[in-house]
Amino acid sequence: AQKVTQAQTEISVVEKEDVTLDCVYETRDTTYYLFWYKQPPSGELVFLIRRNSFDEQNEISGRYSWNFQKSTSSFNFTITASQVVDSAVYFCALSEAGSGYSTLTFGKGTMLLVSP
Amino acid sequence: DAGVTQSPTHLIKTRGQQVTLRCSPKSGHDTVSWYQQALGQGPQFIFQYYEEEERQRGNFPDRFSGHQFPNYSSELNVNALLLGDSALYLCASSLLRTTSNEQFFGPGTRLTVL
Numbered sequence: 001a002q003k004v005t006q007a008q009t010e011i012s013v014v015e016k017e018d019v020t021l022d023c024v025y026e027t028r029d030t031t032y033y034l035f036w037y038k039q040p041p042s043g044e045l046v047f048l049i050r051r052n053s054f055d056e057q058n059e060i061s062g063r064y065s066w067n068f069q070k071s072t073s074s075f076n077f078t079i080t081a082s083q084v085v086d087s088a089v090y091f092c093a094l095s096e097a098g099s100g101y102s103t104l105t106f107g108k109g110t111m112l113l114v115s116p
Numbered sequence: 117d118a119g120v121t122q123s124p125t126h127l128i129k130t131r132g133q134q135v136t137l138r139c140s141p142k143s144g145h146d147t148v149s150w151y152q153q154a155l156g157q158g159p160q161f162i163f164q165y166y167e168e169e170e171r172q173r174g175n176f177p178d179r180f181s182g183h184q185f186p187n188y189s190s191e192l193n194v195n196a197l198l199l200g201d202s203a204l205y206l207c208a209s210s211l212l213r214t215t216s217n218e219q220f221f222g223p224g225t226r227l228t229v230l
Contacts, residue, residue: 004158037221043204045159045221091158102172103149104208104219106158 002027004094006107013082014115021077021110023092029053031097034068034075035104039089048090051075082114118143120209120222128228129197137192137225141209147171148190149219150182151206159206165190166212194227202229 003026013019025034036048049059051068059066063080079086089111093104121140129135141148147166151159161174165184184190188209194201204226208219 042223043206043226044223045206045208047218047220050218093158099172102164103161103174104151104159105161108156108158 004107010111029096035093122222139207145209153204
């Protein structure tokens with residue numbers, strides 16, 4: 001069965017520090033998508049990135065970057081020069097072809113606290 | 117272009133009561149999924165509706181039921197509420213025929229059961 005593990009429950013950093021959020025997944029499917037979502041205190045899940053299982057290229061978007069490694073089943077997320085506005089809960093999620101990509105399996109989330 | 121909307125924002129019920137939550141999908145989307153997010157946990161998939169039928173279901177009891185209307189909006193019904201049903205209920209919409217079936221989430225309904 002599919003599973004997503006975010007081992008870091010909470011991370012606290014000071015503004016301008018770099019921070020990496022870890023995500024490890026399990027799936028029997030060879031075709032799947034991986035996602036990162038941000039959940040601010042308001043509760044709405046904000047989509048950050050989607051990655052196809054066939055595309056292992058790392059991606060950078062501004063201060064955000066993602067490192068996808070199939071060999072270790074990991075999809076880690078790095079925020080460079082963190083800001084107070086980055087404070088939120090971050091979720092990694094998996095969607096499999098076997099379910100028609102119908103369902104998202106989420107990790108338990110990592111709460112990031114960025115202090116000034 | 118309106119995103120996913122949900123109502124109500126907050127709801128307080130007592131044990132044993134029944135509740136109905138509502139969701140309107142993003143314009144152009146035809147599929148609605150519901151998730152339950154308990155405090156401190158990640159969202160858990162409840163079920164998905166497409167063409168007014170339940171397409172997939174997660175590991176939730178029959179007390180949880182849903183409906184999709186011809187305009188693609190959806191309702192989530194929970195009967196015989198338990199204290200453990202207190203959670204944030206998230207609705208997500210998507211377009212089924214897209215490759216990744218990317219889901220867009222609403223702001224959620226926070227249900228408190230006393």
